Amino acid sequence: MPRSAHVTLVVKGWTGWSVEQPKAKSQQLAVQPGQKLTPAAVGIESSEYSITVDFVGFNHILVTYSGVVMDNPNGTINLAAPRQGRSIIYLQHCLRLSTPTMDGGNSIALTLDRIELPA
Numbered sequence: 001m002p003r004s005a006h007v008t009l010v011v012k013g014w015t016g017w018s019v020e021q022p023k024a025k026s027q028q029l030a031v032q033p034g035q036k037l038t039p040a041a042v043g044i045e046s047s048e049y050s051i052t053v054d055f056v057g058f059n060h061i062l063v064t065y066s067g068v069v070m071d072n073p074n075g076t077i078n079l080a081a082p083r084q085g086r087s088i089i090y091l092q093h094c095l096r097l098s099t100p101t102m103d104g105g106n107s108i109a110l111t112l113d114r115i116e117l118p119a
Contacts, residue, residue: 002056002118003032003056003116004115005032005056005061005112005113005116006112007028007029007061007110007111008027008028008111009026009042009108009109010025011039011046011106011107011108013105014106014107016104017103017104025044027042036050036051037051037052037110038051046108047068047105049065049068049099050066050067051064051065051110052065054086057115059090060089060090060091060112061112063110065087065097068097068099068108069081069083069097069100071098071107077098078100079102089111092113094112095109095110
């Protein structure tokens with residue numbers, strides 16, 4: 001049995017048209033290599049995205065994302081950034097992704113909580 005990772009996925013809608021903003025929804029998940037996280041798979045309605053867990057290491061996971069862009073370090077969104085890519089997430093670190101739009105969409109945060117070694 002391969003290693004599995006325990007992650008926390010937080011999805012928050014946002015809109016530029018209203019002061020009131022939707023509440024964030026979160027889900028704690030155990031994931032394995034090959035598993036795909038999508039709005040339907042995690043049960044949190046949002047803009048379409050896909051995050052695939054490619055590899056689970058001893059202290060990190062490697063993921064491929066599509067349909068969203070990686071947030072800039074200052075929290076802004078680069079609308080011209082690639083809408084797909086790969087990223088390494090280390091233990092207790094978070095990958096922040098967003099819908100590449102100006103007037104509304106979703107922010108996604110994927111945090112690697114822990115790695116579970118096979119028995």
